[in-house]
Amino acid sequence: MPISHTTTFSISELASEFDVTTRSIRFYEDQQLLFPTRRGQTRVYSAQDRVRLKLILRGKRLGFSLAETRELFALWDETPTGSMKQLRLLMAKIEEKKTALEQQLNDIAMLQLELDSAETRCREAMNELTATT
Amino acid sequence: MPISHTTTFSISELASEFDVTTRSIRFYEDQQLLFPTRRGQTRVYSAQDRVRLKLILRGKRLGFSLAETRELFALWDETPTGSMKQLRLLMAKIEEKKTALEQQLNDIAMLQLELDSAETRCREAMNELTATT
DNA sequence: GCGGAAGTTTACGTAAACGTAAAGTAAGTA
DNA sequence: TACTTACTTTACGTTTACGTAAACTTCCGC
Numbered sequence: 117m118p119i120s121h122t123t124t125f126s127i128s129e130l131a132s133e134f135d136v137t138t139r140s141i142r143f144y145e146d147q148q149l150l151f152p153t154r155r156g157q158t159r160v161y162s163a164q165d166r167v168r169l170k171l172i173l174r175g176k177r178l179g180f181s182l183a184e185t186r187e188l189f190a191l192w193d194e195t196p197t198g199s200m201k202q203l204r205l206l207m208a209k210i211e212e213k214k215t216a217l218e219q220q221l222n223d224i225a226m227l228q229l230e231l232d233s234a235e236t237r238c239r240e241a242m243n244e245l246t247a248t249t
Numbered sequence: 250m251p252i253s254h255t256t257t258f259s260i261s262e263l264a265s266e267f268d269v270t271t272r273s274i275r276f277y278e279d280q281q282l283l284f285p286t287r288r289g290q291t292r293v294y295s296a297q298d299r300v301r302l303k304l305i306l307r308g309k310r311l312g313f314s315l316a317e318t319r320e321l322f323a324l325w326d327e328t329p330t331g332s333m334k335q336l337r338l339l340m341a342k343i344e345e346k347k348t349a350l351e352q353q354l355n356d357i358a359m360l361q362l363e364l365d366s367a368e369t370r371c372r373e374a375m376n377e378l379t380a381t382t
Numbered sequence: 383g384c385g386g387a388a389g390t391t392t393a394c395g396t397a398a399a400c401g402t403a404a405a406g407t408a409a410g411t412a
Numbered sequence: 413t414a415c416t417t418a419c420t421t422t423a424c425g426t427t428t429a430c431g432t433a434a435a436c437t438t439c440c441g442c
Contacts, residue, residue, distance in 0.1 A: 126418085137400080138419085140400065143399070143400060147399090156407095157407070158420080174359070177353060178312055178353060178360070179309075179312020179313075181399090200375065214361070214368075217360060223311050224353055224354060224357075227307070231346055234324055235344075235347075238336055238343065239340075241331075241336055242336050270430080271388095271389085275391095276430060290389070291389060291390080316428090
């Protein structure tokens with residue numbers, strides 16, 4: 117059901133665009149990660165919701181739990197309008213995430229080296245087989 | 250029980266070194282990711298096992314399931330001594346992992362930008378509060 | 383030789399992230 | 413009007429990755 121298309125989407129549009137099930141999308145709503153409006157019973161998703169869904173899936177690719185992603189949304193949403201104490205806490209969370217990402221970058225770099233090595237060995241083995249020795 | 254220490258480790262040594270529970274380590278064995286030898290009943294871990302454990306944990310940080318990590322181990326182990334067909338399959342798997350890692354790098358880069366932005370906003374908010382305006 | 387620490391197996395429990403079936407509604411269409 | 417299609421809620425089932433308790437065995441120090 118392609119919705120009015122000013123800037124809104126149906127659940128199946130999003131599902132097929134991002135290749136997830138409607139079940140998943142509803143589950144993300146259940147977990148307070150998405151907040152579509154309703155036209156009667158039917159869910160109507162805004163462009164913002166679409167972005168959020170994209171971010172959720174990105175989070176998954178990085179191994180984040182839905183809870184963690186929700187935390188990140190909180191970081192992003194909280195237009196920093198809190199007390200000094202809250203702001204310090206927010207900064208701490210941000211730094212924490214940043215160091216975790218640094219760690220991930222390291223991990224990925226190592227894995228890439230190993231895969232490259234495996235690739236080389238594989239290539240050599242293929243050459244052995246091809247060679248007319 | 251610090252074992253003979255030529256190059257072997259007890260389960261609790263590994264557990265405390267990597268800050269995981271012994272339960273987890275035993276579970277990884279159950280899932281065919283580790284293969285400690287036995288001294289009587291007791292598990293004895295080699296340096297190789299230790300490396301594997303480290304790799305398992307790295308995998309977890311990258312969001313890999315234990316099954317995926319086991320697959321990676323297979324890639325690594327299979328000293329490429331198979332048929333051409335098998336080698337091509339191996340190469341395909343390696344490429345697949347590599348592109349997945351590229352995707353992850355992209356994802357991380359994006360997230361880093363967003364976190365930097367959040368950090369900036371946070372700093373500005375703190376300055377607002379501090380300023381004697 | 384006895385208590386405590388560290389190891390073991392067996393087995394049931396649990397949280398996260400959905401899958402899947404059941405049963406119903408609402409809109410468009412032949 | 414009947415049929416199809418897309419959407420909905422409710423609710424139980426499933427997989428992964430362990431946690432946790434129970435009930436041993438082994439070894440070490442005193």
